[in-house]
């Protein structure tokens with residue numbers, strides 16, 4: 111398959127975010143009004159509902175409020191709505207309200223462009239499945255927000271007093287849900303919420319640091335804390351049938367067509383033609399819970415056995431590719447957990463088993479550091495010197511643009527960034543190579559990378575993205591203790607992944623595909639490669655010096671604050687949020703700190719720098735692997 115390089119694929123939106131919304135917080139006002147109805151009192155609204163204005167002869171309607179749970183299997187809220195409707199001879203109706211402004215704040219960016227496209231298609235798939243399985247009356251009612259107004263109107267029109275929803279954990283979303291629940295309650299409509307998005311809710315987990323099993327906030331002590339909780343509940347089956355309204359309730363409830371929500375609206379060129387940047391995403395993925403369950407079955411039956419040895423490969427042959435389905439809730443993480451447990455995943459691949467827990471760890475971090483996407487967990491790292499990317503025409507802005515477009519001149523980085531743009535996804539090790547290239551070699555702020563990933567990933571997840579970018583930028587709890595060398599061919603030993611996404615280099619022999627600048631002139635000519643023309647020159651050439659500069663920038667920030675934020679061993683200190691640990695609430699605690707930044711309160715380095723890159727940085731040669739530290743599993 112041939113893919114156009116991104117620079118050709120997106121002529122007029124080349125460097126704007128797909129939504130144009132990132133970094134522009136829109137917090138909705140809290141005063142919500144019923145549009146077109148003036149200030150009708152809540153009691154009047156409910157009186158209308160009960161006066162026979164709607165057909166509620168067969169018992170009340172139970173309203174299922176869909177959000178990040180676009181599935182029928184193991185959907186606790188849907189299950190409860192089904193049970194209540196069955197018991198009361200009522201009906202179930204499903205509603206999806208699009209109101210991103212209410213969920214957005216400075217620390218909770220609006221959904222990115224790729225994720226909106228994903229949601230559009232996931233909703234369409236669920237709608238089709240619901241109608242096919244349960245009849246036409248099971249269609250989803252789509253509404254624009256505000257939530258309170260939309261839900262109240264739907265409730266009134268269908269005679270519903272109960273709304274069922276699965277909980278959301280992003281900070282602004284959780285606040286919005288609490289507010290909407292209060293507002294609806296005042297109108298006589300009750301929202302009942304359920305666990306269904308995580309294996310364990312973050313507030314249940316407090317890390318016990320009295321016995322040392324690993325640094326605070328890393329996976330080992332976290333999983334020990336989790337192991338003391340009851341295992342995640344067994345997944346629920348899909349409702350066998352849904353007692354729905356005989357006719358599609360959408361028009362009665364003021365619903366609009368899915369397209370009208372505008373989730374997948376594409377930009378237009380000046381000549382009126384449409385730029386469909388979502389085509390690559392739609393070509394690369396099947397949407398819906400059936401597709402997710404098929405991928406899960408394939409993962410446990412075949413890929414899992416290769417996970418331990420081949421998970422680092424860029425072509426994703428050994429990983430599940432389930433992340434976008436988990437984020438949209440097309441796949442229940444509890445279903446994944448129990449399916450993996452049944453397949454003995456823990457014995458087959460310890461790493462795969464731990465990966466699923468990483469997701470909960472990210473939500474635990476987000477719970478305790480709600481500004482994770484903006485503020486360094488190691489607060490003193492906020493003074494770090496970064497490359498200036500704001501000056502138009504400056505070197506930093508050009509570097510950032512080259513990284514985003516996949517035109518850095520480093521083939522593996524470019525391949526990853528182009529795959530990301532085209533399909534909305536990258537395998538984990540490639541994400542790490544690209545993230546490390548931006549932060550460690552270009553010394554560009556991790557927030558720039560997080561923002562770009564948020565807009566372009568179909569699995570863009572506030573908690574995981576923020577945690578991983580903070581770790582890549584070294585200000586996170588688990589700062590990376592390894593080097594992800596852009597010249598390493600560990601992720602793509604045969605070069606075929608790079609050839610696929612960087613077709614300009616497709617004809618090069620494997621020996622040169624990751625380092626075309628080393629190829630003799632004749633080889634380049636024979637392969638139709640002209641560096642600087644058909645493929646860009648490297649934007650930096652001295653990798654070792656570049657990384658040393660980033661390391662020095664971190665050391666400067668550390669040294670300036672070491673009196674307050676370093677312990678005697680030079681380890682960084684953080685204030686432990688209340689409830690995060692069983693014993694250290696509100697006090698300072700040391701967290702893992704890479705040797706080269708163990709700077710004592712007196713400003714001296716605690717230990718000589720011993721980290722080796724093992725990566726061919728000096729020679730500039732490809733072939734070196736990444737040095738994995740203890741914090742990668």
Ligand SMILES: Cc1cc2nc3c(=O)[nH]c(=O)nc-3n(C[C@H](O)[C@H](O)[C@H](O)COP(=O)(O)OP(=O)(O)OC[C@H]3O[C@@H](n4cnc5c(N)ncnc54)[C@H](O)[C@@H]3O)c2cc1C
Pocket residue numbers: 429430431432433434436437465466467468469470472536537538539541542545563567569570571572574575576578579582
């Ligand atoms: C800079 C950076 C940004 C990232 N941003 C995101 C993001 O926005 N959304 C996202 O889902 N993942 C993110 N990841 C984590 C990881 O790359 C993806 O979860 C993984 O590649 C998804 O592929 P998979 O489903 O095949 O994973 P598998 O390897 O099959 O793992 C199964 C599941 O475990 C979970 N998981 C795996 N690795 C991690 C991890 N490091 N942290 C938390 N959960 C994990 C995911 O839910 C994943 O689907 C990011 C990684 C990096 C380095």
